[in-house]
Amino acid sequence: MLAVMKLPFGDSELVQIMDAALGDVARRAGAWLVCRESCTQCCFGAFRINELDALRLEAGMEALRSSDPKLATELERRARAWIAEHGEAFPGDVRTGMLGESEAEIEEFEEFANDAACPALDPETGRCDVYAWRPMTCRVFGPPVRMGEGDELGHCELCFDGASQEDVKACEMEVPHALESKIVGELGTSGETLVAFALVR
Numbered sequence: 001m002l003a004v005m006k007l008p009f010g011d012s013e014l015v016q017i018m019d020a021a022l023g024d025v026a027r028r029a030g031a032w033l034v035c036r037e038s039c040t041q042c043c044f045g046a047f048r049i050n051e052l053d054a055l056r057l058e059a060g061m062e063a064l065r066s067s068d069p070k071l072a073t074e075l076e077r078r079a080r081a082w083i084a085e086h087g088e089a090f091p092g093d094v095r096t097g098m099l100g101e102s103e104a105e106i107e108e109f110e111e112f113a114n115d116a117a118c119p120a121l122d123p124e125t126g127r128c129d130v131y132a133w134r135p136m137t138c139r140v141f142g143p144p145v146r147m148g149e150g151d152e153l154g155h156c157e158l159c160f161d162g163a164s165q166e167d168v169k170a171c172e173m174e175v176p177h178a179l180e181s182k183i184v185g186e187l188g189t190s191g192e193t194l195v196a197f198a199l200v201r
Helices: 011-032 050-067 068-090 103-109 136-140 164-170 177-187 195-199
Strands: none
Touching: 011 050, 011 136, 011 177, 050 068, 050 136, 050 177, 050 195, 068 195
């Protein structure tokens, strides 16, 4: 049996905080929060993940290779197919999976694989096959979260239909950015990658 890799100290706390925050928002929001299994709007389009997210996905794949090798193999197949399809236009180093940081590469990423399904998405069930290990971006998508340092709250366009601004504000989900930044900083890397590359590490 494979030994599951150890994640950086603090990641379990980060995940617990986010799970609790999402549960709290779900209670406050009720029917306004329509996020459910098989609702896959947020599962399309490439998005950046940091090294902590990538390590969490790597740990998830290691766990699956032990507990459900068939699923792990299928996830790797989908990830490799995703890379084969989109790798030629990848704005970064396709060998390492690291996104480029030049102004041109950042601009190219805005139009990169915008309609592509995440390889972690099961196309038949609409379920995320690495849900327990999903990146922070996935954990905050849906509920109202603060955008940058201003007062603007953003949320999934499918959620909070008919809710007033006051209703939305009352359901704001606090995101522990400082804790995440601290853990990522301790890793000693600032590079970013994509889910597909993290699944085949």
